[in-house]
Amino acid sequence: xxxxxxxxxxxxxxxxxxxxxxxxxxxxxxxxxxxxxxxxxxxxxxxxxxxxxxxxxxxxxxxxxxxxxxxxxxxxxxxxxxxxxxxxxxxxxxxxxxxxxxxxxxxxxxxxxxxxxxxxxxxxxxxxxxxxxxxxxxxxxxxxxxxxxxxxxxxxxxxxxxxxxxxxxxxxxxxxxxxxxxxxxxxxxxxxxxxxxxxxxxxxxxxxxxxxxxxxxxxxxxxxxxxxxxxxxxxxxxxxxxxxxxxxxxxxxxxxxxxxxxxxxxxxxxxxxxxxxxxxxxxxxxxxxxxxxxxxxxxxxxxxxxxxxxxxxxxxxxxxxxxxxxxxxxxxxxxxxxxxxxxxxxxxxxxxxxxxxxxxxxxxxxxxxxxxxxxxxxxxxxxxxxxxxxxxxxxxxxxxxxxxxxxxxxxxxxxxxxxxxxxxxxxxxxxxxxxxxxxxxxxxxxxxxxxxxxxxxxxxxxxxxxxxx
Amino acid sequence: xxxxxxxxxxxxxxxxxxxxxxxxxxxxxxxxxxxxxxxxxxxxxxxxxxxxxxxxxxxxxxxxxxxxxxxxxxxxxxxxxxxxxxxxxxxxxxxxxxxxxxxxxxxxxxxxxxxxxxxxxxxxxxxxxxxxxxxxxxxxxxxxxxxxxxxxxxxxxxxxxxxxxxxxxxxxxxxxxxxxxxxxxxxxxxxxxxxxxxxxxxxxxxxxxxxxxxxxxxxxxxxxxxxxxxxxxxxxxxxxxxxxxxxxxxxxxxxxxxxxxxxxxxxxxxxxxxxxxxxxxxxxxxxxxxxxxxxxxxxxxxxxxxxxxxxxxxxxxxxxxxxxxxxxxxxxxxxxxxxxxxxxxxxxxxxxxxxxxxxxxxxxxxxxxxxxxxxxxxxxxxxxxxxxxxxxxxxxxxxxxxxxxxxxxxxxxxxxxxxxxxxxxxxxxxxxxxxxxxxxxxxxxxxxxxxxxxxxxxxxxxxxxxxxx
Numbered sequence: 001x002x003x004x005x006x007x008x009x010x011x012x013x014x015x016x017x018x019x020x021x022x023x024x025x026x027x028x029x030x031x032x033x034x035x036x037x038x039x040x041x042x043x044x045x046x047x048x049x050x051x052x053x054x055x056x057x058x059x060x061x062x063x064x065x066x067x068x069x070x071x072x073x074x075x076x077x078x079x080x081x082x083x084x085x086x087x088x089x090x091x092x093x094x095x096x097x098x099x100x101x102x103x104x105x106x107x108x109x110x111x112x113x114x115x116x117x118x119x120x121x122x123x124x125x126x127x128x129x130x131x132x133x134x135x136x137x138x139x140x141x142x143x144x145x146x147x148x149x150x151x152x153x154x155x156x157x158x159x160x161x162x163x164x165x166x167x168x169x170x171x172x173x174x175x176x177x178x179x180x181x182x183x184x185x186x187x188x189x190x191x192x193x194x195x196x197x198x199x200x201x202x203x204x205x206x207x208x209x210x211x212x213x214x215x216x217x218x219x220x221x222x223x224x225x226x227x228x229x230x231x232x233x234x235x236x237x238x239x240x241x242x243x244x245x246x247x248x249x250x251x252x253x254x255x256x257x258x259x260x261x262x263x264x265x266x267x268x269x270x271x272x273x274x275x276x277x278x279x280x281x282x283x284x285x286x287x288x289x290x291x292x293x294x295x296x297x298x299x300x301x302x303x304x305x306x307x308x309x310x311x312x313x314x315x316x317x318x319x320x321x322x323x324x325x326x327x328x329x330x331x332x333x334x335x336x337x338x339x340x341x342x343x344x345x346x347x348x349x350x351x352x353x354x355x356x357x358x359x360x361x362x363x364x365x366x367x368x369x370x371x372x373x374x375x376x377x378x379x380x381x382x383x384x385x386x387x388x389x390x391x392x393x394x395x396x397x398x399x400x401x402x403x404x405x406x407x408x409x410x411x412x413x414x415x416x417x418x419x420x421x422x423x424x425x426x427x428x429x430x431x432x433x434x435x436x437x438x439x440x441x442x443x444x445x446x447x448x449x450x451x452x453x454x455x456x457x458x459x460x461x462x463x464x465x466x467x468x469x
Numbered sequence: 470x471x472x473x474x475x476x477x478x479x480x481x482x483x484x485x486x487x488x489x490x491x492x493x494x495x496x497x498x499x500x501x502x503x504x505x506x507x508x509x510x511x512x513x514x515x516x517x518x519x520x521x522x523x524x525x526x527x528x529x530x531x532x533x534x535x536x537x538x539x540x541x542x543x544x545x546x547x548x549x550x551x552x553x554x555x556x557x558x559x560x561x562x563x564x565x566x567x568x569x570x571x572x573x574x575x576x577x578x579x580x581x582x583x584x585x586x587x588x589x590x591x592x593x594x595x596x597x598x599x600x601x602x603x604x605x606x607x608x609x610x611x612x613x614x615x616x617x618x619x620x621x622x623x624x625x626x627x628x629x630x631x632x633x634x635x636x637x638x639x640x641x642x643x644x645x646x647x648x649x650x651x652x653x654x655x656x657x658x659x660x661x662x663x664x665x666x667x668x669x670x671x672x673x674x675x676x677x678x679x680x681x682x683x684x685x686x687x688x689x690x691x692x693x694x695x696x697x698x699x700x701x702x703x704x705x706x707x708x709x710x711x712x713x714x715x716x717x718x719x720x721x722x723x724x725x726x727x728x729x730x731x732x733x734x735x736x737x738x739x740x741x742x743x744x745x746x747x748x749x750x751x752x753x754x755x756x757x758x759x760x761x762x763x764x765x766x767x768x769x770x771x772x773x774x775x776x777x778x779x780x781x782x783x784x785x786x787x788x789x790x791x792x793x794x795x796x797x798x799x800x801x802x803x804x805x806x807x808x809x810x811x812x813x814x815x816x817x818x819x820x821x822x823x824x825x826x827x828x829x830x831x832x833x834x835x836x837x838x839x840x841x842x843x844x845x846x847x848x849x850x851x852x853x854x855x856x857x858x859x860x861x862x863x864x865x866x867x868x869x870x871x872x873x874x875x876x877x878x879x880x881x882x883x884x885x886x887x888x889x890x891x892x893x894x895x896x897x898x899x900x901x902x903x904x905x906x907x908x909x910x911x912x913x914x915x916x917x918x919x920x921x922x923x924x925x926x927x928x929x930x931x932x933x934x935x936x937x938x
Contacts (some may be wrong), residue, residue: 105828109784110818155864155893170785171827175893177783179863182895222788248785253801254792257823260784286917287789314646315578315729316639316717319691320756323723332722349579354726358640359574394648395624424624424644426651430895448755 007206007233009199011099012133013142013189015074017046019066019097021088022079022151024051030079030103030151032057040157042146048073066095077139079103079151082113085135086120093128101149102134108195109136109260118197125198137194138174143187144213152176160437162186163215163298165208166291167201169193169222169248178291182430184437185291186298188213202226205233209240216242216297219281220290222249222258227275234279239467242297242460245281246290247272280463282456289452292444296418296453297460299440303385303416306458307333308451309378310354312390313361313422317447318354321388321420324448328455330386339381346370353378357390372405379415386416386454388447393432394423403435410441416457420447476675476702478668480568481602482611482658484543486515488535488566490557491548491620493520499548499572499620501526509626511615517542535564546608548572548620551582554604555589562597570618571603577664578605578729587666594667606663607643612656613682621645629906631655632684632767634677635760636670638662638691638717647760651899653906654760655767657682671695674702678709685711685766688750689759691718691727696744703748708936711766711929714750715759716741749932751925758921761913765887765922766929768909772854772885775927776802777920778847779823781859782830782891786916787823790857790889793917797924799855808850815839822847826859841874848884855885855923857916862901863892872904879910885926889916 018038022031035047035058048071049057052064063069065088066076076092078085082104092100107118118135125132133139139149143161148154159180165188166173173192180187188211193199201221208214217237224230234243249258250269276283284293308330312318322332332353335343343350347360357374361367375389391402406419419436421429421443429445436443444450487507491500504516504527517540518526521533532538534557535545545561547554551573561569576587587604594601602608608618612630617623628649634657635642642661649656657680662668670690677683686706693699703712718727719738745752753762777799781787791801801822804812812819816829826843830836844858860871875888888905890898890912898914905912913919 168785170783170788172783172786172891176863177891177893179893179895179898181893220785222785248788248792250792251795253795254788257784257788257791257801257821260821286793287786288915288917314639314641315726316637316689316691317641317756319639319717319723319726322726323717323719324755326720326722332726352726352729362574394645422641422646424646424648424650426648426899427896429648446757448757 007203009131009203009207011074011131012101012199013140013147013207014145015045015099015147017048017071017073019048019050019069019073019076021050021066021076024049024054024057024062033153034077034079034149034151035060037148037150037154038146040154041143041148044146046071066092066097069095073097074099076100077103077149082106082117086117086124089121089124089130089132090128093124093130097130099131099133101137101139102132103137103139103149103151105136107135108197118195121197132198134194135197137192138171139192141175141180141187141190148175150175156181159187160184160434162437163188163213164294165189165191165211165214165217167191167193167204167217168220169196170220173220183291184434186295186437188215196225200225202229202233205230205237205243209237214241216244216294218244218246218290218294220246220248224272224275231275231279234281238280239464242456243279243281244284244290244294244456245276246284246287280467282459282463289449292446292449293453293456295442296416296457298442300416300442300457301414302461303458305385305461306330307383307385308454309333309381309384309387311375311378311387312354312356313358313392315356315358317390317422318356321447321451322354324451325388325455328452329459330451330455333381333384335381336383339377342377343374346374350374368401368405372409375409379409379413384415386457388418388420388450388454390420390422390447392423393421393429394425396425396428399428399432399435402432403439406436406441407439416454417441418450418453419443420450421445422447476672478600478672478676480543480600481570481668482609482616482676483614484514484568484616486517486540486542488517488519488538488542488545490519490535490545493518493523493526493531502622503546503548503618503620504529506617506619506623507615509623510612510617513615515540535561535566538564542566543568545569546572546618551575551586555586555593558590558593558599558601559597562593562599566599568600568602570606570608571601572606572608572618572620574605576604577666587664590666601667603663604666606661607640608661610644610649610656610659617644619644625650628656629653629903631906632657632682633763634658634660634680634683634686636660636662636673636686637689638665639689642689652760653903655764655906657684665694669694671698671702674699674706674712678706683710685713685763687713687715687759687763689715689717693741693744700744700748703750707749708933711925712748712750713753713759713763713925714745715753715756749936751928751932758918761915761918762922762925764911765885765926767911769885769911769926770883771930772927774854774930775799776852776854777923778802778850778853778856780844780847780856781823781825782827782861784825784827786859786891787825790916790920791823793920794857794924797921798928799920799924802850802853804850805852808846811846812843815843819843837870837874841878844878848878848882853884855926857887857889857919857923859889859891859916861892862890862898863894865894865897868897868901868904871901872908875905875910876908885923886910887919887923888912889919890914891916
C-alpha cells in the first residue's frame with residue numbers, strides 16, 4: 001500500500017455523515033452533548049444518533065445500531081463502556097463505516113482487561129480495514145467542517161480558523177481543556193490520537209501534508225511507534241510545510257508517567273533528537289511554545305533570511321528581546337544607510353536596532369503617525385527579513401486604531417512579522433491579540449515567545465534549503 | 470560607612486512628604502498625573518506641587534521651588550527637562566530633601582550632553598549626600614504606602630499586596646507597561662533604578678534585606694557596577710529571603726543594545742554566572758519567569774525538600790509537568806503505603822504520582838469531594854515536600870467553589886503548593902488566579918512555570934543549607 005493511501009484520514013476530519021454511539025440522556029448524555037456541540041459548531045452533514053433506548057434525539061431519528069441506518073456513514077463516534085466497544089467496532093466495519101473515533105477510556109492505559117480489549121480492537125482493524133482513532137481520545141476539531149467530537153459541555157461555538165494543525169496524544173489539547181477561542185489560536189485542525197491503537201502520528205503527517213487548510217503542523221508526542229515511518233512521512237511533509245514537535249516524556253520520570261497514561265514507550269532522548277533532525281522537524285520546548293510558536297506560520301509569509309528588526313517601546317524590553325532573538329537563531333539586522341537617514345529625520349534615538357520608540361512616542365504630538373512611519377521604515381529596509389513590532393495595547397480605546405494601523409502597514413508588504421502587545425489592561429491586550437489574529441497578524445503578549453516564533457520561521461527556511469540540496 | 474546605612478532607601482520607598490517638581494498642566498501635566506496617581510493609590514503623606522506657574526494644583530498649595538516649602542521633604546520626584554535637573558537636585562540637597570527620583574530621560578543613555586548632565590548629577594550626589602534614583606526611571610510602586618511615582622495615566626488604583634519586590638533597570642517593570650493588577654502579582658515593591666547614577670542594585674539588596682514586607686527579591690539586571698558589593702549584599706540577604714535574578718544582555722547583541730539604553734556595560738556571561746552562584750542567587754531565564762517564579766515565595770512556606778506531588782486532570786499534562794519538574798530540580802515523590810491505600814479506596818487509577826484525577830472526576834457523582842480527598846491524601850503524605858495541583862477553572866461558576874476548596878484544604882497544612890488552572894474560558898481562569906492569589910495561594914495558567922516556581926523554592930532551601938555550613 002502506498003504511503004498516503006492508508007493514511008487517508010478524510011473520513012475522520014471531513015465526514016459527511018456521523019453516527020454517534022453513546023448515551024443520549026437529555027442534557028447530560030455524552031452522545032446528546034456531542035450532537036449539541038456539532039450543531040453549535042455548525043456541522044452541516046448528517047448525524048445519526050445510535051442508542052436503542054431512544055426513538056428521537058434532538059429532533060433526529062435514533063437507531064438501535066449502525067446496521068439499521070441504511071445510509072453511508074463516514075465516521076462513528078463511540079462513547080460506550082469499554083467491554084462493549086469491540087463488538088460495536090466490528091459492527092461498524094461490517095456496515096461499511098469508514099472510520100471510528102473511540103472516546104471511551106480504560107483501555108491499554110488502564111492495563112489488565114483494558115489492554116486486552118485494545119488488542120481486540122487492533123485485531124479488528126487489521127482484519128476489516130476500518131480505521132480507528134483512539135481509544136481514550138477527545139478527538140477532533142475541524143472548524144472548516146463545523147466538526148467537533150468532544151462529548152462535554154463547550155462554552156464557545158467557534159474558534160479562529162487558521163493554518164495550524166495542533167496534534168497531540170492527550171485530551172489536554174481539546175476544546176474543554178484549552179481556551180481555544182479566547183486565545184484565538186489559528187486552527188486548521190486539532191486532534192488527539194489518544195492510545196494510537198491504529199491511527200498515529202505517521203497517518204497525521206501523511207494526511208496533513210496534503211490538507212490545503214494546514215500551513216504548519218504542531219505535534220505533541222510522547223512516543224513514536226514507527227520511527228522510520230515517521231521520518232519518511234515528515235520528509236514528505238517538511239518541504240511543503242513546517243513540522244514543530246514538542247516531545248514529552250523526556251525525563252525518566254516523565255517517560256514512566258507516559259507509560260501509565262497512554263501505554264506509550266518513551267525512549268532515549270538522544271534517539272528522538274536524532275530522529276527529529278533527520279525528519280526536518282523543529283523542536284519546541286514547552287507546552288506554551290507548542291501553542292504559540294506555530295502561529296507565525298499560519299498567515300505570515302516565510303522570511304528570506306534570519307535578519308530581524310526589533311521595535312520596542314522601552315530600551316529594557318529591547319535588550320531582552322535581542323537576547324531571545326539571538327538565542328533563537330536570529331541576527332539583529334543592520335539598517336541600511338537609507339533607512340538610518342529616514343529614521344534620523346524622525347529622531348536620532350531611532351537609529352539603532354533594537355529600535356526604541358518609547359522616548360519619541362512619549363513626547364511626540366503626532367505619535368500615531370510617527371509610530372507608523374518608524375515601523376514602515378524598519379519593514380522596508382532591504383537588510384530586514386523579519387520583524388518583531390511592539391504595540392501598546394494596554395487601553396481599550398487603543399485596540400481599534402492600532403489594529404487598523406497594522407492592517408494598513410502590512411497591506412503592501414511581505415516581511416514576516418510578529419506583533420508584541422504590552423500594556424496595563426489584560427482584557428484589552430487579549431482583545432487586541434484576537435483582532436490582530438483575525439487579520440492574519442500573529443500577536444503575542446509574551447514577547448519572548450514571539451521572538452522564538454520568528455526564530456522558528458527563519459530556521460524552517462534553512463531546513464527547506466537543506467532539503468532542496 | 471557601614472553597609473546598610475548608606476543603603477537606607479526608606480526615603481524613596483516610605484516617604485512621609487513628597488515634592489513633585491514637574492508640569493502641572495490640568496489633566497495632562499506629568500506632575501499633575503503623578504499627584505493624581507498618588508491620590509488614587511491612597512498615599513496618605515504630604516504632597517507639595519513644585520511649579521512657579523501655579524498657586525494651587527488639585528487643591529494643594531503649589532510652590533515655586535523646594536526652598537519655599539519650609540517643611541521636611543523626604544522625596545522629590547523630578548520630571549523636568551534634563552538641562553534643568555542638576556540645579557534642581559542641588560537645590561533639593563541644600564533644602565534638606567533626602568532623596569530624589571529623576572524620571573526625566575535623555576541622560577547617559579542618550580550620550581553627548583545627556584552624559585555630561587549625568588556626570589554633574591553624580592558629582593552633586595558625592596558632594597552633598599543626597600540620594601538619587603535614576604535618571605530615566607519610572608520609579609517605584611509601594612502598595613503598603615500608597616506610593617506610585619509613574620507620571621502617566623494608570624488605569625487601576627491598587628495592586629495585589631504581597632511579598633515580592635520586583636526590581637528592574639527598565640520602566641517596562643512599571644504600572645503602565647504591565648497589567649500588574651490583572652495578573653495579581655503579589656507586590657511588596659516595584660522599582661526601576663533606571664540609569665543607576667547613584668542608587669543601584671546593591672542599595673536595593675541592602676534595603677530589601679531588612680524590609681519586613683518583602684519575602685523575596687526578583688531582580689532584572691543588565692549589568693552590575695560593583696560586583697564585590699553585589700555579592701556581599703546578596704550574601705547578607707539570601708539567608709533571610711531568596712534572590713531571583715534575570716540577567717539581560719546575555720548575548721553580544723543584547724549587551725550592545727543595553728549600552729545604548731541605560732549606558733550599561735553588560736559583560737562576560739560566565740563572569741556573571743559565577744558571581745550569581747557566589748551570591749546565592751537563583752537565575753530565572755525569561756521575563757515571564759521573572760514575574761511568575763517569585764510568586765511562590767510570597768505566601769507559601771518553604772518546602773523541607775524537593776519531593777513533589779503532581780496532581781493533574783489529564784495524563785498528558787501530567788507527563789509534561791513531570792518533565793518540567795525534573796528539569797527544574799525536583800524529584801517525583803513516592804507515595805507512602807498509607808497514602809496509596811487511601812487513594813486506592815477512591816480508585817486504583819489514582820495510585821501513581823503524577824496522579825491523574827481526570828478519569829475519576831469525569832465519572833464520579835461526588836466529584837468535588839473526591840477531588841478534595843485526593844488532594845488532601847497527596848498533601849498529607851510524609852514523602853511529599855511540595856505539590857502542584859491542577860484545578861479546572863474554565864467556567865465562571867467554578868471559581869468560588871474551587872477557591873473555597875483550596876482555602877479549606879490549606880487551612881491546617883503547611884506544604885508548599887502551587888495551583889495550576891486550566892479550562893476553556895480565559896477570563897474565568899484569570900479571575901480564579903486573582904482570587905487564589907488574594908488568599909495567598911499562587912495560581913498559574915502556565916503550568917510549566919508553576920513547576921519551575923516549585924523548583925526554585927526547593928533550590929532556595931538547598932542554597933540556604935549551603936550558606937549555613
